[in-house]
Amino acid sequence: MSIDLGGEIPVVEGSGRLAPVREEGxxxxxxxxxxxxxxxxxxxxxxxxxxxxxVGLVAVVGVVAVFWTPYDVGVGAAGTGGRLExxxxxxxxxxxxxxxxxxxxLMGGATxxxxxxxxSVVIAGLLGITIGVVAAATTRWADVALLNVIDLxxxxxxxxLAMLIVTVRGASLTSAIVAIGISGAAVIARVTRVNAAxxxxxxxxxxxxxxxxxxxxxxxxxxLPNVAPTLLVQLMLLAGGxxxxxxxxxxxxxxxxxxxxxxxxxxAAQKSVAVQPLGAILPGLLIAWTVLGLNLLGDGIRERTDPxxxxxx
Numbered sequence: 001m002s003i004d005l006g007g008e009i010p011v012v013e014g015s016g017r018l019a020p021v022r023e024e025g026x027x028x029x030x031x032x033x034x035x036x037x038x039x040x041x042x043x044x045x046x047x048x049x050x051x052x053x054x055v056g057l058v059a060v061v062g063v064v065a066v067f068w069t070p071y072d073v074g075v076g077a078a079g080t081g082g083r084l085e086x087x088x089x090x091x092x093x094x095x096x097x098x099x100x101x102x103x104x105x106l107m108g109g110a111t112x113x114x115x116x117x118x119x120s121v122v123i124a125g126l127l128g129i130t131i132g133v134v135a136a137a138t139t140r141w142a143d144v145a146l147l148n149v150i151d152l153x154x155x156x157x158x159x160x161l162a163m164l165i166v167t168v169r170g171a172s173l174t175s176a177i178v179a180i181g182i183s184g185a186a187v188i189a190r191v192t193r194v195n196a197a198x199x200x201x202x203x204x205x206x207x208x209x210x211x212x213x214x215x216x217x218x219x220x221x222x223x224l225p226n227v228a229p230t231l232l233v234q235l236m237l238l239a240g241g242x243x244x245x246x247x248x249x250x251x252x253x254x255x256x257x258x259x260x261x262x263x264x265x266x267x268a269a270q271k272s273v274a275v276q277p278l279g280a281i282l283p284g285l286l287i288a289w290t291v292l293g294l295n296l297l298g299d300g301i302r303e304r305t306d307p308x309x310x311x312x313x
Contacts, residue, residue, distance in 0.1 A: 048300020054293025058286070062110035069104035073260065084276040094278050096268065106282055108260030113243045113290055116177055120242035121235050123181025124188050129231065131185070132192025133219055136200060147193070153186035158245055166254045173256040176246050183245075184238040191234050195227040229305035236298030240291040247287050262287050 070092075071080050085095045093102040135146040153161075162179035169175040199205060205222050213221070247263030249255045255264060262283040269279030 045300040045303040047296045047303060051293045051295070051297030051300050054289060055297055058110050058290050058293070059114055061107055062112075062114040065104075065107035065111045069101075069107050071101040071104045073100045073104040073108060084272055084279075086276065087278065093282060094276055096265075096276070096279055097272050102265075102276075102279060102282065105260050105265055106262070106286060109262040109265060109283065109286065110290075112173065112259050112261050113246070113286075116173070116180070116246045117239040117242050117294070119177045120180040120184060121239050123178065124184035124238055125231070125235055127182065127185035128188025129192050129224075131189040133196050133223065135189070135193040136196035136223075137219070143193075146189075150186050150189050150193070153183070154190065156183070158183040158241070159248055162245055162249055163252075163254055166249060171254050171257060173246075173259045176249050176255055177242075180242045180245050184242065187238065188231065188234060191230060192227060195230055196223050199223050199226045229301065232305075233298045233302045236294050236301065240294035240298075243294075244287065244291055 080101065081091055081095045081099050083095065083097055083099050085091060085099075087094050091101050091103065093106065096102055096105070131146060131150070135143045135150075138146075158180065161183045162176060165179035165182070166172075166175045169178070199222060200218075202222075205218060208218055208222060246255060247261060247266070250259070250261035250263030251267045253267070255261050266280055266283040266287075269276065269283070273280045
């Protein structure tokens with residue numbers, strides 16, 4: 001006697017379990033589809049987008065200010081309006097105590113901030129990465145000596161080192177950039193050394209060295225690509241710290257006397273804050289905005305590159 005099952009006969013899998021019956025025209029969902037969809041939704045970090053927008057706006061304003069500002073506010077420029085005027089159709093942010101347009105000065109401050117951030121990061125990156133890689137790949141006694149120097153530099157306050165260099169070289173934007181870059185190089189060197197030493201112990205690096213890859217080839221092909229994500233996060237944080245350090249130096253009177261630094265604008269506006277509060281509020285807000293944007297950008301990069309943060313939370 002034959003029995004009609006009235007449908008498709010389940011097939012026994014290799015594991016001994018019955019495979020689920022798939023009806024005609026109906027596709028069974030893949031177990032990995034949900035995870036892939038969630039991964040795609042998380043591919044764009046909100047911190048990264050917010051930081052990119054915030055820093056991008058300041059960068060655009062800084063570039064525009066190189067070629068154009070509403071009014072001339074350079075060294076020796078005469079005031080074009082009344083002293084300590086409030087916002088108006090002619091002066092959107094008001095004027096300072098010399099009658100100069102505050103908005104034009106704030107735009108120039110964006111140029112100074114971006115210049116300090118980029119130049120300081122370049123100096124710190126070149127010095128720090130070089131020292132860190134050499135410390136990781138050299139002999140033990142040289143490694144210990146370099147680590148002691150790095151630790152000594154890290155223990156020395158950034159602002160104090162900057163004040164020392166500015167005092168020796170004179171108050172200028174270049175002095176501030178050099179001081180901040182040298183101070184930041186110690187942190188970059190420490191991070192580079194730790195991560196480079198870990199990569200150099202990997203089996204694939206040992207295999208590459210055994211196959212004849214030279215020292216420079218190992219560093220360029222294996223070490224730097226693997227430490228780059230971590231270094232990029234540190235460099236973003238350093239850029240924010242550089243802007244804050246330069247503003248602090250200018251606020252204390254140790255910055256460039258001619259550069260339109262937000263710190264100098266903030267210091268000059270203190271005496272007249274009761275009459276024209278925007279002169280003190282706007283530079284402070286812009287410093288906080290830019291530093292926060294760089295920190296968010298660094299967090300976003302870390303979220304996109306750190307494997308422990310890309311999975312389900």
